[in-house]
Amino acid sequence: MRVLIKGARLLDPTLNLDMTGDLLVEEGHIKAISRKIETSEAVELISGEGLYVFPGIVDIHVHLREPGEEWKEDIESGTRAALHGGITRVACMPNTKPPNDRPEVTTYILEQAREKAWVKVYPIACITKGQEGKELTEFGRLKRAGACGVSDDGKWVSDSSIMKRALLYAKQLDLPVISHCEDHSLSRGGQINEGILSAKLGLRGVSFSSETIAVVRDLLLAKETKAPLHLAHLSVKENIPFLRWAKEEGIPFSAETCPHYFTFTEKEVDGYNTSAKVNPPLRTDEDVIAIKEALKEGLIEVIASDHAPHSPLEKDIEFELASFGMIGLEFLLPLSFNLVREGLLTPLTLLSYLITNPSKVLRIEPPMLKEGSLAEFVLFDPEEEWEVTEEKIQSKSKNTPLLGRRLKGKVKGVFLGNKRYLF
Numbered sequence: 009m010r011v012l013i014k015g016a017r018l019l020d021p022t023l024n025l026d027m028t029g030d031l032l033v034e035e036g037h038i039k040a041i042s043r044k045i046e047t048s049e050a051v052e053l054i055s056g057e058g059l060y061v062f063p064g065i066v067d068i069h070v071h072l073r074e075p076g077e078e079w080k081e082d083i084e085s086g087t088r089a090a091l092h093g094g095i096t097r098v099a100c101m102p103n104t105k106p107p108n109d110r111p112e113v114t115t116y117i118l119e120q121a122r123e124k125a126w127v128k129v130y131p132i133a134c135i136t137k138g139q140e141g142k143e144l145t146e147f148g149r150l151k152r153a154g155a156c157g158v159s160d161d162g163k164w165v166s167d168s169s170i171m172k173r174a175l176l177y178a179k180q181l182d183l184p185v186i187s188h189c190e191d192h193s194l195s196r197g198g199q200i201n202e203g204i205l206s207a208k209l210g211l212r213g214v215s216f217s218s219e220t221i222a223v224v225r226d227l228l229l230a231k232e233t234k235a236p237l238h239l240a241h242l243s244v245k246e247n248i249p250f251l252r253w254a255k256e257e258g259i260p261f262s263a264e265t266c267p268h269y270f271t272f273t274e275k276e277v278d279g280y281n282t283s284a285k286v287n288p289p290l291r292t293d294e295d296v297i298a299i300k301e302a303l304k305e306g307l308i309e310v311i312a313s314d315h316a317p318h319s320p321l322e323k324d325i326e327f328e329l330a331s332f333g334m335i336g337l338e339f340l341l342p343l344s345f346n347l348v349r350e351g352l353l354t355p356l357t358l359l360s361y362l363i364t365n366p367s368k369v370l371r372i373e374p375p376m377l378k379e380g381s382l383a384e385f386v387l388f389d390p391e392e393e394w395e396v397t398e399e400k401i402q403s404k405s406k407n408t409p410l411l412g413r414r415l416k417g418k419v420k421g422v423f424l425g426n427k428r429y430l431f
């Protein structure tokens with residue numbers, strides 16, 4: 009296979025590349041990148057006019073639900089959804105059934121991925137056995153089995169001495185510790201953001217403090233241990249001064265948010281809309297503005313989907329019984345590019361939040377638009393509009409408040425080694 013993409017905007021945040029030019033792919037590798045490539049040999053031409061070409065997205069926060077909840081998603085369907093979203097690498101969270109708290113589960117996930125995954129899968133293992141917050145898992149054995157980080161995502165490790173030991177242990181092994189920041193003693197029973205809306209709907213609210221208390225404690229422990237901490241899915245404005253302080257202190261941390269926290273507000277759940285029930289909950293206009301400012305300032309430098317599929321069994325029920333979470337793999341790029349449209353981020357900065365920085369968290373080399381490297385890149389039309397429908401969604405689950413809405417920005421194709429997918 010020889011393919012020449014002509015006249016695309018070539019973007020690589022890791023190489024700081026932003027130019028209009030041509031890209032030649034040969035036998036699954038990037039053969040040449042240049043302003044103009046002339047070739048006399050037989051080649052298939054793809055017009056890159058109006059298209060962005062950038063390396064595959066690295067989504068470090070995904071729930072693939074396998075093993076144990078395959079009616080919601082599995083490794084095949086979840087990675088297919090990722091591929092359609094321009095994501096070529098996914099890190100999958102360990103709150104499966106059984107949880108990924110032992111090497112056998114890590115190995116199982118990697119074996120399944122080798123057999124049926126469309127993109128590369130990086131398993132995250134549990135911090136504590138059974139995610140019970142009591143006893144640490146065996147990080148060394150888990151890492152040897154292929155785990156790329158540890159997290160009790162879905163739960164916070166509330167015992168500070170256990171979290172401190174986890175950070176020290178992870179530091180020795182250079183494993184990132186990914187924290188789901190939620191002080192459950194404050195958020196217990198909470199359904200949506202605490203405020204006028206929760207009072208109106210008669211639902212128990214979750215205030216900012218349950219998140220920010222957890223963020224601050226974890227930052228203090230990272231300061232003390234100098235261990236690599238990653239803060240998942242930040243949602244409230246009260247975190248921001250503490251993130252700024254932590255940067256100034258040189259604490260080794262990274263912070264993540266998800267498109268739903270800079271796209272939606274709590275208004276989405278009005279009318280008891282379970283598809284917008286997510287943890288942490290959607291917040292207020294002020295929080296959305298603050299999260300965007302934090303992205304602009306570089307305090308939050310990772311964007312991940314927190315793709316959390318649920319079937320109608322868990323969602324088409326009474327609000328208080330419905331599960332938390334929404335799908336996100338296929339909307340990550342269109343929603344994130346709104347930040348560029350609004351003038352908050354340049355395309356390269358945005359892509360560094362989606363490719364370079366998440367790779368740093370996982371301690372992997374990011375995919376790059378580099379001559380000689382394996383083809384792993386995306387063709388993206390930033391202008392094309394499309395309507396979100398159940399039929400178009402590749403994920404097994406359709407739990408998103410975006411159904412019926414129009415999005416701008418469409419993944420047109422993905423090149424991955426010898427494989428090429430055009431959508």
Ligand SMILES: [Zn+2]
Nearest residue numbers: 161162188240
């Ligand atoms: Zn979480």
Ligand SMILES: [Zn+2]
Nearest residue numbers: 101161162314
């Ligand atoms: Zn999650």
